[in-house]
Amino acid sequence: MLDEIVWDEERTDQAEAAWAKLGLHLGFGSIRPERLYNTGPDNLWTLSPTSNAVIELKTGVELTCTGISKKDADQLRGGVQWNTDTYGAVTAVPVMVHPVDIYDARAIAVPQMRVITPAKLTEFKTAIVAFATALAQGQNLWHEEQAIAQQLAFHRLTGDRILATYSVAARQPK
Template sequence: MAGHYRDGVSLRLGGQALFESVVWGEEERPDDAERAWERLGCISGSPARPEKQYGAGPDNLWALSPARQAVTELKTGCVTDTIAKKDINQLGGSVRWFNDHNREAKALPVMLHPSRYSESQGTPPQGMRIVTPARFEKLKEAVTQYVAALAASPDRWRDEQAVGEQSAHHKLNGDRFFYTYAEPVRPS
């Protein structure tokens, strides 16, 4: 965080800006959403944007631990009641790309989508998690509280122990992040 924010005030403002950059619905701004999701990844892991960097792979990749990485596709512009087979296949392809490039860690397939239900023709990757707008709002509340707690006193947000304690308290670390702020995909 020290590389992105100069003080607690800029941390709070930056936290708010992350969520304002993710727009749901037809007016979405995909690059803004992917960039915001990458910055949010600084809280729970080391983020990257392979598709942007290499022209292949997922929209976002977060190292949650040495053994686990979140492979994420953002579909915030979708307005359907189900997750289309093509979007499920895209996430599956990103998981395969990840597996081809990383033999040491296991992929956690994640998608930001307005629905948690897959089309009946789709075959979601095993363990797929969905961040819906409702879960995204819960995440926004948690990050807002997390940032406020860290910005409450000078340089607290630079204290590794305080950051770790607040991450754990708000369930923003490792796999807990996606088991709290995402839900399993369901058949339609």
């Protein structure tokens, strides 16, 4: 599953599908609204009863790009609006998987946007592998809710910590 989340413009659908599966494996509600309803973000993870991660994956963007485009920022903004229209009072946390954490000069900032850069994606994948390895080393730990919760917390993979750990705030150009 983690091997499907790669920077490759020919494999964006596979990356989005893997991202949705990853959310489920980590215990979040996880759907692909754009795929299901032809509207909304690429992915939506329910981080808590009051918070959704509204996620746009830009794994097809070249790693050499210099900024988050106006189009990509606008698309995420639309996903945030979709979340509000669909879930009302549930807070939308805008997240973009993108090669850089800085906006293009023409892009309008998305308030509170988080960016999962290649470096943060690598950290995230490493933590997920460590989480799974820790559970696999003990007998039947995959069936023990307390052991799973403990490992999720230890690896900062819980709804209240995952984005603060494995993403950065988007920045305006200087």
